[in-house]
Each structure stands twice: as structure tokens, then as C-alpha cells.
Amino acid sequence: MRDDPRLPSSPGFWRSPLRGPRFTSVLGLVLLVGITVLFVTGLVSYAAYNPDLSPVNDKTPDKGILGFYLFAWPTNPHWLYRLNQGVHVTLGITLIPVLLAKLWSVIPRLFALPPARSLAHALERISLLLLVGGALFEFVTGVLNVQLDYVFPGSFYPLHFYGAWVFFAAFVAHALLKMPTALRNLRHLREERNDLVTPRPAAPTVSRRGALWFVGGGSLLLFATTVGQNFDGLLRRTALLAPHGGGDPGSGPNGFQINKTAAYAGIDTAETGEEAWRLVVTGPAGTVRLSRDQLAGFVLHSSALPIACVEGWSTSDQWWRGVRLRDLAALVGYDADDPPDVFVESLQRRGAFRSAALRANQVADPRSLLALYVNGEELSPDHGYPARIIVPAAPGVLNTKWVARMTFGDL
Amino acid sequence: MRRPRIPVGSPFQLLLLACSFALAAYAGVRLLAGDWLGVALWFVGAALLHDLVLLPLYAALDRAVVRGFGARREWVSYVRVPAALSGLLLLVWFPLISGMVERRYRSGTGLPADVFLARWLLITAVLFGGSALLLAVRLLRVRRAAKRRPSAVH
Structure with a gap:
């Protein structure tokens, strides 16, 4: 029965002459490098939220030792998060054809009989379920999340973070077990014959080299229609299918990309008007309530900083103008040169980051502002009018918009 | 005489997999907590x-x-390549192209949500059109080459 070529358990069922250890090895080594970069940039992105600073920054508080590597997120270089997240999302999308081709190349082994030749082999096959399920789970949740399609069972952060660790555990074992074979397959000029090579090859319609070009072409097409969402102007127009590609939502100084609009966040214009809105700043010296006019009367500073989203899109540097965070800390009793952490609360009704914490090093940076203006104009409602936070190298969601309250003090 | 036993396999592989499973389980209980x-x-x-x-x-x-x-298997790629590339784009960007996230996308980002289907269709048209052009060029070359060497065919 094993050799009945009508059954997928028979090696003769699989007839593509492309399959073989070399083809699989090339794809495997590309994924080895690519997925390692995805894992590292993913962990770095988690650190960028400063999750150990305050519970509001941490969507995976029961992480245990999985947060062993966390560090105080720096503010230099100011494009650090933009680069990290652009690489994470763009590379992930680019690797999809490679992942699909890799899975195609080893599909005969899913059905191979006997199911296990030894205890070690049986465990390896169970591990492959974690590997394949984990890879697809990570790619699918990531691809859905950047398109705002929140159909997965739970919040994106814990699913993608813990899913990544389950996947990576299986990935490391797989890489260690298979890498020697993969490297040997690529070094030798003549291919070893193994179970991936069909005993009944069909007439070829494309060479192996052609098939690899085909996979690479798919990656190139996805890359070319995605990467532009990290740049402004003409380049953004090239990202034809990416969520923040194509063009900007508006024109003029406030025309750049928006993560969540004022309407979406539930901002009521009655609360942001000159009469109604007051910024409440609290510290050891007491509480200060400031109108927008009073804030505009402070010494204002400028900084050129991007908006960079966890979803893998970003803007180029925008020219922000406002009050330095460390000057606000000084207003409520701290030394401007040695400010503490700050807890920021927004007027917004919806969103996982209605409040956010910034660390002392972020408050101390002279480029960190409570911005009132952008590119020479008042902030628009969608960009956080009356006032918003802007901090170098911080993930977009920590640059709180529609700020209502700031509480300085060690968290 | 000893009875045949289930082979254990490589001890290195067993240790590595045990380590991998332990880490996966540590993260897995957290993944499954909700x-x-x-x-x-x-x-x-x-x-x-x-x-x-x-x-x-x-x-x-x-x-x-x-x-x-x-019999014309060598022409397969002219259909296979554009179809697969178009299908790949549809697979990756299905939520945007199908319009299933249209409301959340439009109200969240302030961007028009109804452009993705048209863009995907245009990219698909370019892919198939480009492929047809390449095939036409190839057929023309074959025909010209055949005309230039009429004596070669007897």
C-alpha cells in the first residue's frame, strides 16, 4: 500500500522534479537568516514600549523570564524605532513567498510513512507542528494586524509575543537539527538523493533556478508594493497595496499619516476648545492647570521627529514645536536637568494606549516635547490638538495625542 | 533473547527537543491563558x-x-507566473482588497478604503499584460528565426 502512487504517503505521488534537498536548503537558509531578524526586531519592538516601566505600557504582564532582556529604551538615534519596525514588518511581508515555497518543498514528508522511525523522530514531528503552526500563526496575525483586521482570538500583543516564543523554540531546534545537512547540500555540487526527490518525476516545466527566481520575484513584488509606506512623497505612492501606502490623508502641514483619527478615538470637540481644555500637570510641588494660550506663552522649542507605528509604517521627520517635557517637570517641582518618569493620560475614549508612561531618559531629552504646532501650523484634531507628546525613537502609541493630564514622578 | 524495542534515536536530538518543548510550553501556557x-x-x-x-x-x-x-508546456510560465503573483498579492492583502475592514480602516486612518480592489486589479492587468507582451516577443523571434533559416528545414 505504501507504494501505491495514488496515495500521498507514497513517494511516487509527489511528481515535481523541483523538489529535492538543494531547493529546500536554499529556502531554509534564507528563512534562517530572515526569521532570526524578524524575531530580534520583534523583541526589540517590545522593549521599545518600556513594558517594565508601568503596567499601562505592558500588554503581556505575565511574561516572566521572557522579558529577561528588557532595557531602558534609548532616544538615540531618533529614527531607531522607525528603522526597527520598518524592517520587522517589511521583511515579514517579503518572506511570505519564501515561507510558502519552503512548506511546498517539504510537503511529501507530512504524509511519509511510517509516522515515526524512533522516539526522537516522533518528537521531531510533534515539534514540526509547533514550527509550521507557529510560523503561520505569526505571519497571519501580523499580516491581519497591520490591516486592522482584528479577527484573531484575543489582543494582538500577547498572541504575537507568546506565539513568537512558541514558534522560536521550535525554530531553533529545527535549525540546529537541519542546518548541517542544509549547508552540506549547498556545498556539494552533486545533490544527495533523499526522500524529497521524486522517484517518478514529471516532465519539468521550469528549472530549479527558474523556480527560485520565481519565489524571489514574488518577494520582490511584495517588497516593492510595501516598503514605500515608510517614506513620504513619491515613494509612499509606490506602496500600492500597503495600508499606509498610496498617498497621504491630507495636504498641507497636517497632511501626513494618521494612526487613529480624532473621530475614531472618540474625541469630543467640546472638550478640546479653548474654554474647556486645561492641561493638568502634577508633581511634588502641586498641581498646575494650564490653558493652551498659557502653554503657547512658554519658551517653545522645535524638534524634527518621525511618527513610527508598530504596524510598520512611518513618516519622515515632521517639524514639531512645543514645550519641553523637562520644562513641564521643572514647573511642578523637579530639576529640569534630572527629571523623573511621567504618566500621560489622553482625552481619548478608545484605544489600548489611552494612557502611557515615559521613562526619565525620554523626559530628559531636549527633543521630547508637548507639541502644540507641527510644520509651522496648529496641530490638527487628527494629530492631537490641543497638545500631543512627541519623543525621539519612541513607538507611535507612546506619543500620546489629545493630552489631558501629566503626572511627573518615579513610576 | 531480547524483545524488539522502539528505537530511541539520537540522544542529542532528544535533549534538544526536550529543551525546545520546555520553552514552548512556558510560552504556550501564556499564549493559551485567554x-x-x-x-x-x-x-x-x-x-x-x-x-x-x-x-x-x-x-x-x-x-x-x-x-x-x-504539448506547449514551455508556455505554461507565461500564465503561471502572473497568476501566482496576483494570487499572492490577494492572499496577503485580502482584508484590504475585499473591503472587509473598510469602515474601521477609513474612520481610523482617514484614508480612502475603496482603492485597494482597483489597485490590485490594475496590478493584475499589468502582470498579465506584461506576460502577454513577453510571449508575443518570443513568438515573433521564433518566427523570424524560422524565416531566416528556411534551408535548415527539409
Whole structure:
């Protein structure tokens, strides 16, 4: 029965002459490098939220030792998060054809009989379920999340973070077990014959080299229609299918990309008007309530900083103008040169980051502002009018918009 | 006489896999802490859906195209490549192209949500059109080469 070529358990069922250890090895080594970069940039992105600073920054508080590597997120270089997240999302999308081709190349082994030749082999096959399920789970949740399609069972952060660790555990074992074979397959000029090579090859319609070009072409097409969402102007127009590609939502100084609009966040214009809105700043010296006019009367500073989203899109540097965070800390009793952490609360009704914490090093940076203006104009409602936070190298969601309250003090 | 036993396999492999499972379990209990059934279904379902539905589906489609071309197998790629690239874009950007996230996308980002289907269709047109052009050039070259060497054919 094993050799009945009508059954997928028979090696003769699989007839593509492309399959073989070399083809699989090339794809495997590309994924080895690519997925390692995805894992590292993913962990770095988690650190960028400063999750150990305050519970509001941490969507995976029961992480245990999985947060062993966390560090105080720096503010230099100011494009650090933009680069990290652009690489994470763009590379992930680019690797999809490679992942699909890799899975195609080893599909005969899913059905191979006997199911296990030894205890070690049986465990390896169970591990492959974690590997394949984990890879697809990570790619699918990531691809859905950047398109705002929140159909997965739970919040994106814990699913993608813990899913990544389950996947990576299986990935490391797989890489260690298979890498020697993969490297040997690529070094030798003549291919070893193994179970991936069909005993009944069909007439070829494309060479192996052609098939690899085909996979690479798919990656190139996805890359070319995605990467532009990290740049402004003409380049953004090239990202034809990416969520923040194509063009900007508006024109003029406030025309750049928006993560969540004022309407979406539930901002009521009655609360942001000159009469109604007051910024409440609290510290050891007491509480200060400031109108927008009073804030505009402070010494204002400028900084050129991007908006960079966890979803893998970003803007180029925008020219922000406002009050330095460390000057606000000084207003409520701290030394401007040695400010503490700050807890920021927004007027917004919806969103996982209605409040956010910034660390002392972020408050101390002279480029960190409570911005009132952008590119020479008042902030628009969608960009956080009356006032918003802007901090170098911080993930977009920590640059709180529609700020209502700031509480300085060690968290 | 000893009875035949289940072979254990490489001890290195066993240790490595045990270590991998322990780490996966540590993260796994946290992954499953919420809607455990939903997450397990997504995790296993993703693998099953890929291996038992998506892959057989595109393999069968490809086989049908190859069979459709009959003796002219060398032309298969002119259909296969643009179709696969277009399908790949649809697979990755399906939520945007299908318009299923239209309301959330438009109200969240302030960007028009109804442009993705048109863009995907235009990219698909360019892919197939470009492929047709390449095929036409190739056929023209073959014909010219055949005309130039009439004596070669007897």
C-alpha cells in the first residue's frame, strides 16, 4: 500500500522534479537568516514600549523570564524605532513567498510513512507542528494586524509575543537539527538523493533556478508594493497595496499619516476648545492647570521627529514645536536637568494606549516635547490638538495625542 | 533473547527537543491563558488549512493549467507566473482588497478604503499584460528565426 502512487504517503505521488534537498536548503537558509531578524526586531519592538516601566505600557504582564532582556529604551538615534519596525514588518511581508515555497518543498514528508522511525523522530514531528503552526500563526496575525483586521482570538500583543516564543523554540531546534545537512547540500555540487526527490518525476516545466527566481520575484513584488509606506512623497505612492501606502490623508502641514483619527478615538470637540481644555500637570510641588494660550506663552522649542507605528509604517521627520517635557517637570517641582518618569493620560475614549508612561531618559531629552504646532501650523484634531507628546525613537502609541493630564514622578 | 524495542534515536536530538518543548510550553501556557480554544484552533488550524487546503488547491490549479497547455508546456510560465503573483498579492492583502475592514480602516486612518480592489486589479492587468507582451516577443523571434533559416528545414 505504501507504494501505491495514488496515495500521498507514497513517494511516487509527489511528481515535481523541483523538489529535492538543494531547493529546500536554499529556502531554509534564507528563512534562517530572515526569521532570526524578524524575531530580534520583534523583541526589540517590545522593549521599545518600556513594558517594565508601568503596567499601562505592558500588554503581556505575565511574561516572566521572557522579558529577561528588557532595557531602558534609548532616544538615540531618533529614527531607531522607525528603522526597527520598518524592517520587522517589511521583511515579514517579503518572506511570505519564501515561507510558502519552503512548506511546498517539504510537503511529501507530512504524509511519509511510517509516522515515526524512533522516539526522537516522533518528537521531531510533534515539534514540526509547533514550527509550521507557529510560523503561520505569526505571519497571519501580523499580516491581519497591520490591516486592522482584528479577527484573531484575543489582543494582538500577547498572541504575537507568546506565539513568537512558541514558534522560536521550535525554530531553533529545527535549525540546529537541519542546518548541517542544509549547508552540506549547498556545498556539494552533486545533490544527495533523499526522500524529497521524486522517484517518478514529471516532465519539468521550469528549472530549479527558474523556480527560485520565481519565489524571489514574488518577494520582490511584495517588497516593492510595501516598503514605500515608510517614506513620504513619491515613494509612499509606490506602496500600492500597503495600508499606509498610496498617498497621504491630507495636504498641507497636517497632511501626513494618521494612526487613529480624532473621530475614531472618540474625541469630543467640546472638550478640546479653548474654554474647556486645561492641561493638568502634577508633581511634588502641586498641581498646575494650564490653558493652551498659557502653554503657547512658554519658551517653545522645535524638534524634527518621525511618527513610527508598530504596524510598520512611518513618516519622515515632521517639524514639531512645543514645550519641553523637562520644562513641564521643572514647573511642578523637579530639576529640569534630572527629571523623573511621567504618566500621560489622553482625552481619548478608545484605544489600548489611552494612557502611557515615559521613562526619565525620554523626559530628559531636549527633543521630547508637548507639541502644540507641527510644520509651522496648529496641530490638527487628527494629530492631537490641543497638545500631543512627541519623543525621539519612541513607538507611535507612546506619543500620546489629545493630552489631558501629566503626572511627573518615579513610576 | 531480547524483545524488539522502539528505537530511541539520537540522544542529542532528544535533549534538544526536550529543551525546545520546555520553552514552548512556558510560552504556550501564556499564549493559551485567554481564549485557549480559539488560540489552539488558530495555531493548529493555520497548519492544517495550509497543508490540506491551500497547498492542494494551488497545486491542483497549476496542474490544470499545465494540462491545458498540452504539448506547449514551455508556455505554461507565461500564465503561471502572473497568476501566482496576483494570487499572492490577494492572499496577503485580502482584508484590504475585499473591503472587509473598510469602515474601521477609513474612520481610523482617514484614508480612502475603496482603492485597494482597483489597485490590485490594475496590478493584475499589468502582470498579465506584461506576460502577454513577453510571449508575443518570443513568438515573433521564433518566427523570424524560422524565416531566416528556411534551408535548415527539409
